[in-house]
Amino acid sequence: MLVPTVMMALFGAVPVDLDLFSAFAAGALLYDGVGHLPNCDADTFIFSILLFFTLDLLASNSDGILVALLGDAVHNLTDGIAIAQAVANGHGLKVCIAIASHELPHQLADYAVLRKSGLRLRDIIKAQLLTGLTCHVGCLIASYGGLYTAHLETLTSANFLYIALTSLLPDLKQSKGKFLKIISCFIAGILVIKACNL
Numbered sequence: 001m002l003v004p005t006v007m008m009a010l011f012g013a014v015p016v017d018l019d020l021f022s023a024f025a026a027g028a029l030l031y032d033g034v035g036h037l038p039n040c041d042a043d044t045f046i047f048s049i050l051l052f053f054t055l056d057l058l059a060s061n062s063d064g065i066l067v068a069l070l071g072d073a074v075h076n077l078t079d080g081i082a083i084a085q086a087v088a089n090g091h092g093l094k095v096c097i098a099i100a101s102h103e104l105p106h107q108l109a110d111y112a113v114l115r116k117s118g119l120r121l122r123d124i125i126k127a128q129l130l131t132g133l134t135c136h137v138g139c140l141i142a143s144y145g146g147l148y149t150a151h152l153e154t155l156t157s158a159n160f161l162y163i164a165l166t167s168l169l170p171d172l173k174q175s176k177g178k179f180l181k182i183i184s185c186f187i188a189g190i191l192v193i194k195a196c197n198l
Helices: 002-013 018-035 042-058 065-088 092-116 121-143 150-172 179-196
Strands: none
Touching: 018 092, 018 150, 018 179, 042 065, 042 150, 065 092, 065 121, 065 150, 092 121, 092 150
16 A cells, blocks of 8 residues: 555656546556456445445535545455455465555556545545555454455445446546547556456
């Protein structure tokens, strides 16, 4: 969690085109969200979409900040559970490398969503560090009592798809004169997540 946060601080010091980050984020979130669908329970998925939609309606002035942070916290919780289960089964290093490699694009995606929503860099870093703590909570839960993770994985998948489809892509449709750059960044987001899942 620390490396992406430091990278965000560096990006904050340099002007960036948030549309390109958003396009990358949309590709990464869509590919990863769809990748988890075969393991998802349909009822939990629909409930999750309804939950995120309700949160969006209740916090309409937050520009998706609440939904993004909740999704990131749940995602990190499931990462923690996966790490603890992998360590218990002797596959800890492999899973830790896989999780670390997919965290960078996810943190960049979160950065794009939160920055686009108007949060300052300092607030984004604080929020990301705070949601990152749920990874440790997931490790503790898995180590000391177990937890049925399919529902949490479904919640995470629904969150990724909800953010990409309701926040990022509609805003990108308004961008003018950047078609090739946006499509390239969108495809890059997909390819990075695909490479991390190999």
